[in-house]
Amino acid sequence: MAKKATSAAAASYNAGADLFDERFLKKLEYLHVVSKKIFSGAQRAERRTRKIGSGIEFADHRDYTAGDDFRYLDWNIFGRMDRLLLRLFEEEEDLHIYMLIDISDSMVMGSPPKLRYAMQVCAALCYVGLANLDRVSIIAFSDGQRDRLPAARGKGRIFKVFDFLRGLRPGGNTELRPSLRTFVHQNKRRGLAVVLSDFYDPDGYEEAINLLRYNKFEPFAIQIYDEAEAKPKLKGDLQLIDCETGEMRELTISARMLEAYTREHAKFCADLEEFCRAKHVPFFRADTKVPFDDLILRIFRRGGFLR
Numbered sequence: 001m002a003k004k005a006t007s008a009a010a011a012s013y014n015a016g017a018d019l020f021d022e023r024f025l026k027k028l029e030y031l032h033v034v035s036k037k038i039f040s041g042a043q044r045a046e047r048r049t050r051k052i053g054s055g056i057e058f059a060d061h062r063d064y065t066a067g068d069d070f071r072y073l074d075w076n077i078f079g080r081m082d083r084l085l086l087r088l089f090e091e092e093e094d095l096h097i098y099m100l101i102d103i104s105d106s107m108v109m110g111s112p113p114k115l116r117y118a119m120q121v122c123a124a125l126c127y128v129g130l131a132n133l134d135r136v137s138i139i140a141f142s143d144g145q146r147d148r149l150p151a152a153r154g155k156g157r158i159f160k161v162f163d164f165l166r167g168l169r170p171g172g173n174t175e176l177r178p179s180l181r182t183f184v185h186q187n188k189r190r191g192l193a194v195v196l197s198d199f200y201d202p203d204g205y206e207e208a209i210n211l212l213r214y215n216k217f218e219p220f221a222i223q224i225y226d227e228a229e230a231k232p233k234l235k236g237d238l239q240l241i242d243c244e245t246g247e248m249r250e251l252t253i254s255a256r257m258l259e260a261y262t263r264e265h266a267k268f269c270a271d272l273e274e275f276c277r278a279k280h281v282p283f284f285r286a287d288t289k290v291p292f293d294d295l296i297l298r299i300f301r302r303g304g305f306l307r
Contacts, residue, residue: 096189097137104142118196136157184215193212197223273285
């Protein structure tokens with residue numbers, strides 16, 4: 001029964017109008033224009049690494065050695081101190097943005113399905129990153145890394161993003177820690193790691209988010225959320241089936257039980273938000289009933305995605 005329920009949800013997620021139609025593209029272009037206005041005064045220097053290279057921002061001096069380029073000699077210092085010193089500069093690198101999207105079975109639940117909403121949010125953030133010439137890649141995960149779109153830049157690549165997202169097939173359990181452990185081991189270029197998930201992992205989310213932090217990535221958490229999960233309309237004698245594990249329980253649902261469940265779900269959400277706040281991880285709760293572009297604008301206005 002669990003498999004049938006999950007398959008029905010997956011069919012619902014795949015059915016209907018194309019997620020990425022002309023109207024959707026117009027919204028993306030609008031979001032890009034708004035993002036440029038919001039960050040019109042921001043300096044790209046904030047993205048600069050400490051790597052020494054051939055940039056334009058002075059970093060330090062070092063002694064001249066045979067074979068060094070004479071163009072970088074500091075003749076003013078030579079005139080004052082009779083020392084040959086080479087000028088070093090900070091090298092600006094592209095910002096790498098990794099979109100980590102949860103495609104476990106729990107993400108196809110809800111109305112609209114949470115995965116459908118997550119895909120729209122993912123595509124919108126990818127478009128803005130690509131248009132700003134950042135390097136953007138997508139990693140789909142559930143009980144491990146399932147699929148990957150290699151890094152690219154330039155907003156013309158958004159159609160590759162659409163094709164990749166359309167091709168995703170949900171399945172598996174939510175296992176954040178092993179999935180993100182694989183991610184940090186496979187990606188040595190550090191950057192922004194945006195996690196799109198409901199975070200319904202029985203083993204918790206703390207170690208997974210800390211894996212990103214300890215490996216010098218910048219975590220960014222977006223909790224995809226359906227109101228029906230917080231306040232289910234159930235009553236009477238029911239057989240409940242976990243959509244991921246298939247575990248079954250027979251329960252008599254009472255008003256008191258629903259109140260207790262509602263409190264526990266609210267506590268789970270509050271604990272996740274508090275954990276992210278304490279670790280200085282940008283956090284957003286994304287209600288699937290709220291238009292995706294409203295969420296994107298809220299992300300831009302609060303800051304933390306584009307710098």
